[in-house]
Amino acid sequence: MSLTVVGSIAFDAVETQTGSRDRLLGGSAVHFAIASSQFAETRVVGPVGDDFGEGEYAILRNRGVVTDDIEHVPGGKTFFWAGRYHRDINQRDTLQTDLNVFEDFAPKLSDASRAAEVLFLANIQPDLQREVREQCSSARFAAMDSMNLWIDIAHPSLVRTIGLVDCLILNDGELKQLTDEPNLIRAAHKALDMGPRVVIAKQGEYGSAMITRDGYFGITAFPTADIVEPTGAGDTFAGGLMGFLAAHEGEIDGGTLRRAMAYGTACASFNVEGFGSERLYELGRAEIDARVADLEQMTRF
Amino acid sequence: MSLTVVGSIAFDAVETQTGSRDRLLGGSAVHFAIASSQFAETRVVGPVGDDFGEGEYAILRNRGVVTDDIEHVPGGKTFFWAGRYHRDINQRDTLQTDLNVFEDFAPKLSDASRAAEVLFLANIQPDLQREVREQCSSARFAAMDSMNLWIDIAHPSLVRTIGLVDCLILNDGELKQLTDEPNLIRAAHKALDMGPRVVIAKQGEYGSAMITRDGYFGITAFPTADIVEPTGAGDTFAGGLMGFLAAHEGEIDGGTLRRAMAYGTACASFNVEGFGSERLYELGRAEIDARVADLEQMTRF
Numbered sequence: 001m002s003l004t005v006v007g008s009i010a011f012d013a014v015e016t017q018t019g020s021r022d023r024l025l026g027g028s029a030v031h032f033a034i035a036s037s038q039f040a041e042t043r044v045v046g047p048v049g050d051d052f053g054e055g056e057y058a059i060l061r062n063r064g065v066v067t068d069d070i071e072h073v074p075g076g077k078t079f080f081w082a083g084r085y086h087r088d089i090n091q092r093d094t095l096q097t098d099l100n101v102f103e104d105f106a107p108k109l110s111d112a113s114r115a116a117e118v119l120f121l122a123n124i125q126p127d128l129q130r131e132v133r134e135q136c137s138s139a140r141f142a143a144m145d146s147m148n149l150w151i152d153i154a155h156p157s158l159v160r161t162i163g164l165v166d167c168l169i170l171n172d173g174e175l176k177q178l179t180d181e182p183n184l185i186r187a188a189h190k191a192l193d194m195g196p197r198v199v200i201a202k203q204g205e206y207g208s209a210m211i212t213r214d215g216y217f218g219i220t221a222f223p224t225a226d227i228v229e230p231t232g233a234g235d236t237f238a239g240g241l242m243g244f245l246a247a248h249e250g251e252i253d254g255g256t257l258r259r260a261m262a263y264g265t266a267c268a269s270f271n272v273e274g275f276g277s278e279r280l281y282e283l284g285r286a287e288i289d290a291r292v293a294d295l296e297q298m299t300r301f
Numbered sequence: 302m303s304l305t306v307v308g309s310i311a312f313d314a315v316e317t318q319t320g321s322r323d324r325l326l327g328g329s330a331v332h333f334a335i336a337s338s339q340f341a342e343t344r345v346v347g348p349v350g351d352d353f354g355e356g357e358y359a360i361l362r363n364r365g366v367v368t369d370d371i372e373h374v375p376g377g378k379t380f381f382w383a384g385r386y387h388r389d390i391n392q393r394d395t396l397q398t399d400l401n402v403f404e405d406f407a408p409k410l411s412d413a414s415r416a417a418e419v420l421f422l423a424n425i426q427p428d429l430q431r432e433v434r435e436q437c438s439s440a441r442f443a444a445m446d447s448m449n450l451w452i453d454i455a456h457p458s459l460v461r462t463i464g465l466v467d468c469l470i471l472n473d474g475e476l477k478q479l480t481d482e483p484n485l486i487r488a489a490h491k492a493l494d495m496g497p498r499v500v501i502a503k504q505g506e507y508g509s510a511m512i513t514r515d516g517y518f519g520i521t522a523f524p525t526a527d528i529v530e531p532t533g534a535g536d537t538f539a540g541g542l543m544g545f546l547a548a549h550e551g552e553i554d555g556g557t558l559r560r561a562m563a564y565g566t567a568c569a570s571f572n573v574e575g576f577g578s579e580r581l582y583e584l585g586r587a588e589i590d591a592r593v594a595d596l597e598q599m600t601r602f
Contacts, residue, residue, distance in 0.1 A: 087483055088477075088483035089483065089484070090483070176389075182388055182389035182390065182391070183390070183525075183526060183527075183528060184506065184524070185524045185525065185526040186526050189526070203507055205485065206504055206507035206508070207507070207508075207519065207521070209521065209524070211524070215599075216524045216599050217599055217600070217602070218508065218520075218521025218522070218524070218599060218600060219519075219521070219600070219602065220508070220510065220519025220520070220521070221519070223485070223486045223510070223512070223517045223519070224484075224486065225484060225486040225487050225490070226484075227484060255602070258601070258602035259602050261602070262602050296602065298516075298517050298518055298519060299518070299519060299520070299600050299602075300559070300601075301518070301520065301556070301559035301560050301562070301563050301597065301600075
């Protein structure tokens, strides 16, 4: 099935305790697409500025990502984010966020992107997510992410958008914040009441959990001793998950969603092994399959 | 196999947002034994005061716990702990800790307790844990817990004690603190370097992970929407785990340890459904088995 993602396309400057990069290709839609394109052709919708050049397009196209709906804003600058990771790499400080071309972004989808059967609304303002969802009315499976900022300042809009998707993917802390409910299971059920049939809680280094009306699935994160740089791990998780679903023929049932979460987990584990999505640039599907098999072995009892 | 646990026996006063209890039977050895006795006869070693009466003994004996090595200190008062849980029940404040008879505790094991083949050193001062380990020299499988206090004030002694057990069971944050290593996998391997062949990280609401030289196993917590009161969940986890191992005939291999973790997870999930260990007082083995079967179903993909 065809897959469209709307979200940010960015340059990231990151520092860890052991290295730094000034200008990494990043952004939620990019991290997502680098992973999802392992499984299914992915169309990226998002704005870039004059500083986004052939080198960046080449990275995406090399993975088979369709870049036709990347909107070049003449005279503009690409979204920029800078952050610094602590010794505990689960902690970071944001040093700078320049929205740049993202400030006036109004998503314009081509017919091909509108026709997507699988749609991911990466973390952008929820009104924009809803516009895209409405343009993509034929999507058989739509999922979305969000963040604490929108929960704080655009809660009613966010709730309306959640009502239009099949699957909500949030950090567990955000899910609790969204629903004002400190227990994860109750929080997830409150989120299900908003409309989706699937709620997935990303739990960082611990793994992730899927909650539906009639079931629960929990999977550990892949154990990684040497985490290089984790930016985009959550979007990579979503990319692996949604890419797997887009490549799946037939009904998206519980078993398919569980397997998709394992694929998302595997992709995220490669993401943290390098800066940005670099570890996934030349990754082969066989390596991902092997890691999913490892995860299966690591969770059986 | 016979099972001995040494640790605290206490009265707890706890407040949650929905209820409170003034005088709950608690303490690490008690929570442990209430769970482990589901699987194997358990001998409890620890001190109590004059306020520890027939009612408390009856609760333990009703579960088949052997209380011969509970040391009554005449004129003394039983260990007392008071705490208050927040709306987010993963957060709590300690309001009071009175060591009482625990202050001068010197473990004296009967021959029967010394002969244990499986030994659990619940969270007490690491010198005391080591004394017990040395008295119980025939134990085929010994495990221990500890806490941030001992990591802070008795690090060298704690490390020596860790060197004498087969299995270290700690909260993941404590494991990171013990080894001054923020990455869980690296922390666990540093702990393995201290001597044990198995390290188990308790991850609270997220579940737990087992790390050995050649393997990793991760299991989700059982999803519970209505957590009544979680005191002792970690000791209950250890009790289910160690009880399962004590009931196991033959070698304690990786598969056995994984199943034991599932049993620990199931027992802990019952613990949080009531105040103290109350939910386990009348629990049947069939209910635990059913929950382990549920966990198996919730983790398969």
